[in-house]
Amino acid sequence: MDSYTAQTGETLRSVAYRMRLDIQKLLSLNPHIPNPDTYIAGQTVNLVRMIHIPIAAPQPPETDLKQWIPLTSLEEMSQTEYDVLIVGAGAGGPAVLWRLCQQWGLNGKRIGIVERGDLLIPTHSMNIPTLNASRKRDFYKNISYPLGKSQPEYPGASQVFALGGKTLFWSTASPRMHPADFNEWPISYEELTPYYNIAERVMNISKGYTQDSTITTMMLEILRGSGFPEITELPTAIDLTATKFGQVHSNALFSSIAFLGSALNQRPFDLAVNARAVQILSENGNATGLRVMSPDKKSYVIKAKTIVVSASTWETPRLLLSSGIPGKAIGHYLMNHSKIVATVKIDRSYFPEVLGTLFIWKPRTLIEPYQMILYGPDLERYLWYPVFENKEVLKEFDIGIETLGVVEPQFENYIALNHASVDAYGVPDIQVRFSYSEKDKAIIGKMLQATNHMVASLLGTIGAKNRQPELSFYVPGEDYHEMGSYRMGNDPSTSATNPYGRIHGISNLYVADNSVIPYSGAANPTLTTVALAIRTTDHIIHQLSK
Known part of the structure; x- marks a missing residue:
C-alpha cells in the first residue's frame, strides 16, 4: 500500500x-x-516515497532489417564501384570475404558479394533442432538441383543454390591433402601450410568430436591391429566450445555462414541474394564489372576493380566461358573422387553401455592413393542427432565405410557449354564429359581390396553373426567432391589460373573455389579450398596495396 x-x-x-x-x-x-x-x-x-522516473517509450528499429543478415539491393549495388566483388557464397567466396574484412578493417574500401540463390537457413542443417540425419538428407535432396539427371556420364551431380551452398549440408570432414599430392601442384605443401593453419583455426577444426568415445577407442584398437596402423580420429569442423559468460556457441557444425557472421562484425559489406551472374565484363585485359540479373530478369551492371569468382566447379567455368574469357584449359581436367561404400552390421554386445560416436579416418599414404572414413553408429543416424531425440537401444547397428580414391586430371574430362539449351537467364547450360582412366581404375581396384580387408577385420571381431555386408561403387558426382575445372598452374595451355588463382591474361580476375584444385588427392576438398581462398585473398590485398 x-x-x-x-x-x-x-x-x-x-x-x-x-x-x-x-x-x-x-x-x-x-x-x-x-x-x-x-x-x-x-x-x-x-506511506512510500514516490520516485519519479521518465517513461521508457518503445524503441523503433535502427535499420530496415527483416531477415537474419543485412541485404543490399542490386539497384543500389549497381550504383557502387567495389574494390573487390565476389561472385558466389559457397565455401570459397565467404572465406575471401572474411579475410578481406579481417585484414582491411574499417579502411573505407568497398566489398560486395552476390549469390545466385536465396536465404535458405542461417546455419549448418544439423545445427537446426527440427532436423535429424534422415530429415536433413531429405531436405538436401528436395532443395538441391539434380544436375546429374541431364548428365549421363556424371549422374550423381547436384547443386545447391543458396547462401552458404553445400556447406549447409557437408559432413564437416576436414583432413588436409597429403604432401605427396602437391607434387602435381604449382605450389608446395609448405607454401599452403600457413593457410591450412589459419583455416583450421577459424573453422574450429580438431579431432575432438569423437575423442575418448568408447566406440571410437575400440575401433581404433581393432583396426590398428588389423593392418591399418595410420587410422586415427577424423579432423572435423565442429565448435566444441561450451556456451558461457554470454558468448553463444550455437553453430557447432561449421558452415560458411560463420564466415559471413565474422566478417559482418568486423566491417560492413554489401550482399545481394537472388542475383544471377550472367557475364563478366572485360576490356583490354582487365575485368571491369559483372552483369547480374534479378528474378524478374532485370539486368544490372556492378562495377569492380577486382572480381573473385567462387561460383563452384560447375558454375565458374560456365560463367567465364559464356563471358568469352579465353583459355584452352577452361572447363577441362574435371575431377571427383572415386568412391566405394560398405555397410557392416556390428554386434552391440561387444560394447559397454555408453557407446558414443564414431568418425575415424585412414589417410592416404605414399603407396596407398586413397583414404578411408568410418562413421556411425547406425551410419549417420547417431553420428549427430538433436539432443532431445530419443536414442534407441540397438542390439545391432551399422557402421559405414567410405573409401575415396585419387582421380588423375585428364583434359578429356571437361565441362562445355551447350548453346542449344539455355536457362531462364539466357546462359547456356553445361554438358559434362567424364570417364575414369586406366590409372583411376587400378586405384579403384586397390580401394576395393582395402575395403574388403577392413570389412573382414570387423566381421571377424565385432561383426554381427550371419549378416552379409553391403558394398557399392558410387556413380561419378555422388561424392559431391567435383574439382579441377578451372585449375591453377604455371602453363596457360594446361591451366586456367596462375598459382594465386588469377586468371591467365586478365590482371584483376580471380577464382577461389574447388575448381582451382589441380590434383584431387584423396582428402575431402573443403579445407583445402578455404585455405587456397585465404591465400588468394592475401595476394589480392598485396596487389591492391601497390
Missing part, C-alpha cells in the same frame, strides 16, 4: 503508531501535514 486515507479522529502520529511506522519518516513523506497531532480525517497519507 503506497498511501492511506485518514479516518475520523486520526492524526499522523496515531497512523504511525497503528501501522508501526517511524513518525519522523512519515513526516518527511507528508510535508503537507506539518503537525503530527493535528486531526487529518479525509487526507491522504503517503
Whole structure:
C-alpha cells in the first residue's frame, strides 16, 4: 500500500503508531501535514516515497532489417564501384570475404558479394533442432538441383543454390591433402601450410568430436591391429566450445555462414541474394564489372576493380566461358573422387553401455592413393542427432565405410557449354564429359581390396553373426567432391589460373573455389579450398596495396 486515507479522529502520529511506522519518516513523506497531532480525517497519507522516473517509450528499429543478415539491393549495388566483388557464397567466396574484412578493417574500401540463390537457413542443417540425419538428407535432396539427371556420364551431380551452398549440408570432414599430392601442384605443401593453419583455426577444426568415445577407442584398437596402423580420429569442423559468460556457441557444425557472421562484425559489406551472374565484363585485359540479373530478369551492371569468382566447379567455368574469357584449359581436367561404400552390421554386445560416436579416418599414404572414413553408429543416424531425440537401444547397428580414391586430371574430362539449351537467364547450360582412366581404375581396384580387408577385420571381431555386408561403387558426382575445372598452374595451355588463382591474361580476375584444385588427392576438398581462398585473398590485398 503506497498511501492511506485518514479516518475520523486520526492524526499522523496515531497512523504511525497503528501501522508501526517511524513518525519522523512519515513526516518527511507528508510535508503537507506539518503537525503530527493535528486531526487529518479525509487526507491522504503517503506511506512510500514516490520516485519519479521518465517513461521508457518503445524503441523503433535502427535499420530496415527483416531477415537474419543485412541485404543490399542490386539497384543500389549497381550504383557502387567495389574494390573487390565476389561472385558466389559457397565455401570459397565467404572465406575471401572474411579475410578481406579481417585484414582491411574499417579502411573505407568497398566489398560486395552476390549469390545466385536465396536465404535458405542461417546455419549448418544439423545445427537446426527440427532436423535429424534422415530429415536433413531429405531436405538436401528436395532443395538441391539434380544436375546429374541431364548428365549421363556424371549422374550423381547436384547443386545447391543458396547462401552458404553445400556447406549447409557437408559432413564437416576436414583432413588436409597429403604432401605427396602437391607434387602435381604449382605450389608446395609448405607454401599452403600457413593457410591450412589459419583455416583450421577459424573453422574450429580438431579431432575432438569423437575423442575418448568408447566406440571410437575400440575401433581404433581393432583396426590398428588389423593392418591399418595410420587410422586415427577424423579432423572435423565442429565448435566444441561450451556456451558461457554470454558468448553463444550455437553453430557447432561449421558452415560458411560463420564466415559471413565474422566478417559482418568486423566491417560492413554489401550482399545481394537472388542475383544471377550472367557475364563478366572485360576490356583490354582487365575485368571491369559483372552483369547480374534479378528474378524478374532485370539486368544490372556492378562495377569492380577486382572480381573473385567462387561460383563452384560447375558454375565458374560456365560463367567465364559464356563471358568469352579465353583459355584452352577452361572447363577441362574435371575431377571427383572415386568412391566405394560398405555397410557392416556390428554386434552391440561387444560394447559397454555408453557407446558414443564414431568418425575415424585412414589417410592416404605414399603407396596407398586413397583414404578411408568410418562413421556411425547406425551410419549417420547417431553420428549427430538433436539432443532431445530419443536414442534407441540397438542390439545391432551399422557402421559405414567410405573409401575415396585419387582421380588423375585428364583434359578429356571437361565441362562445355551447350548453346542449344539455355536457362531462364539466357546462359547456356553445361554438358559434362567424364570417364575414369586406366590409372583411376587400378586405384579403384586397390580401394576395393582395402575395403574388403577392413570389412573382414570387423566381421571377424565385432561383426554381427550371419549378416552379409553391403558394398557399392558410387556413380561419378555422388561424392559431391567435383574439382579441377578451372585449375591453377604455371602453363596457360594446361591451366586456367596462375598459382594465386588469377586468371591467365586478365590482371584483376580471380577464382577461389574447388575448381582451382589441380590434383584431387584423396582428402575431402573443403579445407583445402578455404585455405587456397585465404591465400588468394592475401595476394589480392598485396596487389591492391601497390
